[in-house]
Amino acid sequence: MAGHSKFKNIMHRKGAQDKKRSSLFSKLSREITVAAKMGTPDPDMNPRLRAAINAAKAQSMPKDNIQRAVDKASGGDTEAYEEIRYEGFGPAGVSLIIEALTDNRNRTATNVRTAMSKNGGNLGASGSVTHGFDRLGLITYPADVADEEKVFEAALEAGADDVTSNDEEYEIWTEAEALHEVAGKLEPILGEAGGAKLAWRPQTTIDVGEGDAQTLFKLIDVLDDDDDVQTVWGNYEVSDEVMEKLG
Structure with missing residues (x-):
C-alpha cells in the first residue's frame, strides 16, 4: 500500500461538481437505469446499481428520482443505452478519455467531435490514449468522513492498493476486479461511499x-454539459497557483 499522496483527483477539475444540477441528475438517472437493466433492480444484489445509487445520494438526488430511475429499467419503453468510449487529446497534449451512455451513437459522436474541434482538442483512434492509463477501481469518501489514519487503516484492511487525498475527498484505489469487494468491506467502517466505479488513472x-x-477546462466543461457524456478522465496536473488565477 502506497503512502499518503497529494495526487489530484483527475476525474474533474476543482469545482466541477458545481455543474448544472439538472444535467447532473440526468446523468445519474441514466447510470441507475442502465445498471438496473443490466443486472437486478435490487441494489444489494447489484454492485453497479448500488454504487450508482450511492453516487446519486452523495449529490442529494431526491429518493423519488432515484426510484423512478430504477423503475424505468423494467418499463417496456426503456431507451437502449450503450456504453461508448472516446479517446483524444486536448491542449498541451493532454490525453482525454470520454465515457458516454447513449441511445444514439451518431449524435454522441458528432457532439463529442464538435466539442473537441472547437475547443482545442481532437479525437484519436481507439487505443491511442488508454495505453497511458491503468484501469482501476475508485472509491471516494468526503474529506470529513474520518481522520487520515482511520481511512488508511480501513483501506489497507479492506485490500485496497492505494489511498490519495485532496481538500475535498479521499480516493481509495483498488484492482478493477476487487472494486465492489473492497467497497463492501469499507462500508461498515466508513459508511456509504460517495462513489464506487471503474476509473482511468494516468501512469504519468x-x-x-x-x-x-x-x-482545457472550457473543453471539459463543454463535454460535461452533454447529457450523453458521463465522465471525462485526463492526465493533466494544474498547480494551485494557476487554479487560483483561473478562479
Missing part, C-alpha cells in the same frame, strides 16, 4: 500552464 501526468489550462 502533464503539468498544464495557465493559458492551456483555461482552454
Whole structure:
C-alpha cells in the first residue's frame, strides 16, 4: 500500500461538481437505469446499481428520482443505452478519455467531435490514449468522513492498493476486479461511499500552464454539459497557483 499522496483527483477539475444540477441528475438517472437493466433492480444484489445509487445520494438526488430511475429499467419503453468510449487529446497534449451512455451513437459522436474541434482538442483512434492509463477501481469518501489514519487503516484492511487525498475527498484505489469487494468491506467502517466505479488513472501526468489550462477546462466543461457524456478522465496536473488565477 502506497503512502499518503497529494495526487489530484483527475476525474474533474476543482469545482466541477458545481455543474448544472439538472444535467447532473440526468446523468445519474441514466447510470441507475442502465445498471438496473443490466443486472437486478435490487441494489444489494447489484454492485453497479448500488454504487450508482450511492453516487446519486452523495449529490442529494431526491429518493423519488432515484426510484423512478430504477423503475424505468423494467418499463417496456426503456431507451437502449450503450456504453461508448472516446479517446483524444486536448491542449498541451493532454490525453482525454470520454465515457458516454447513449441511445444514439451518431449524435454522441458528432457532439463529442464538435466539442473537441472547437475547443482545442481532437479525437484519436481507439487505443491511442488508454495505453497511458491503468484501469482501476475508485472509491471516494468526503474529506470529513474520518481522520487520515482511520481511512488508511480501513483501506489497507479492506485490500485496497492505494489511498490519495485532496481538500475535498479521499480516493481509495483498488484492482478493477476487487472494486465492489473492497467497497463492501469499507462500508461498515466508513459508511456509504460517495462513489464506487471503474476509473482511468494516468501512469504519468502533464503539468498544464495557465493559458492551456483555461482552454482545457472550457473543453471539459463543454463535454460535461452533454447529457450523453458521463465522465471525462485526463492526465493533466494544474498547480494551485494557476487554479487560483483561473478562479
